[in-house]
Amino acid sequence: MAVLEREDVNPPYLHPAYEITVHRAPSKRLIEVPHGWFHHSSGPVWGRIAVRPGDNDLTNKHAGRPVGQTITLSGRVLDSDGRGIPHTLIEIWQTNASGAYLDPADPGFMSLDPNFTGAGRTITDSEGRYHFRTIKPAAYPGELGGLFRPAHIHTSLFGPLLGSRLITQCYFEGDPLLDRDPILNSIPDPRGIDRLLARFNSAGTEVGGVDSALAYDWDIVLRGPAATPMED
């Protein structure tokens, strides 16, 4: 039997530096399912989540212009076999430029922006590409030992398989807060951390107009069919 090695750079459930995992990390041995199980286990369907044209632009949802730096976040959603994943849903949510979420559960340390909600959706195109236009989120002081969390965009993806469902966070390269964030550094492999960093794209940056945006690139790799060990 040939096995295609799947490298797993996911964080462990238990990461004591992120204290709340101590009471929430599953601790029993996980049930291993047979090879190929993911091929006959249906993936998630999300057809009832309405995605309208323009839901990928978070900057124009109110009467005025949001405070902050306009950015684009673009890239491809790929599977771990290297193929683009077409027509898959991406949901994002984030703070405004002062570090506040619109969510009622936000502690309210930072100011809301009446011109920014901070939630968006899109569907990848036939080659797996996606594009968002938004405001660069801000760091905010968190519950985690009084540290600021680095700026991040929460990202939820479905993909075609039960095993490809992913919720993660997109960070920005060069942020000095990255090295000390207990959530990001729950990922044991530096290559995994690297996967979560959006890169500044100088060539893609629009200049010269009121709508100028800094461009960031971020590709996302979901588990693909061959990532399940297979018999040859």
Added chain:
Amino acid sequence: MTELQTPSQTSGPLFGFALIFDGVDQAVPPEAPGAVRLGGHVIDGAGIPIALPDCFIEVWHDDQWARARTDTDGHYSVLVRKPAARELPDGEVAAPHLNVTVFSRGLLKQALTRVYFPDEARANAADPILGLVPEGDRGLLVASADGDALRFDIHLQGENETPFFAF
């Protein structure tokens, strides 16, 4: 060799304004034949229900999908219907079940489990995936009848920790 996958991060507690909207808890319309409420508490290792805002679950199977956030008591509720049993490629038969995924502040990666149905004892006994679960824990994956509804508590830790699947 495969491409390195993008790793998971916690959903955090501040997802509600983006992920939760009217009707998202309904995998089937209320008037659909066989529609039933499936609900329960999500409970941490200290025995404390994981209350609003921290946690949400998703259920899916074939054409059914729903998402529900736990409320101030740590209770979730979705509207589903029992799927049919399904023959697998190897000839075995999968008992009716729904996949259940837990996302939460404090979960760095989702926890994946399944819920089976209490009126399917014979099918459950023959289900190949349930058969992989240690015998004494199988009952933890079977919902219980609760009036007209189904109850399925999810324990992230502890003596009654829900069996979760590697993926």
